[in-house]
Amino acid sequence: MNRKHKHGEEILPEYDFSNGIRGKYSKQFAAGTNIIVLAPDVAKNFPDSDIVNETLRAIAKIAQHCAGSGTGIASDSGVSH
Numbered sequence: 001m002n003r004k005h006k007h008g009e010e011i012l013p014e015y016d017f018s019n020g021i022r023g024k025y026s027k028q029f030a031a032g033t034n035i036i037v038l039a040p041d042v043a044k045n046f047p048d049s050d051i052v053n054e055t056l057r058a059i060a061k062i063a064q065h066c067a068g069s070g071t072g073i074a075s076d077s078g079v080s081h
Contacts, residue, residue, distance in 0.1 A: 025035065038046065046052045 028035070038052070046055070
């Protein structure tokens with residue numbers, strides 16, 4: 001099956017989209033959802049988007065607290081700017 005791409009390039013056999021779902025993420029994209037790809041080693045620790053969001057919210061809350069208290073995250077970790 002050598003189908004031609006819009007620009008005349010052949011689609012390689014290893015690119016099998018026969019089970020693909022057209023527009024699978026179109027509603028999310030249209031709604032402004034950001035799709036972010038995690039590195040495999042990071043993804044092992046986060047089985048789904050709920051856990052990722054929960055963790056990021058916790059980190060943001062800690063960062064805001066540290067920024068508001070004047071201590072800052074950098075001074076807690078020994079890192080200077």
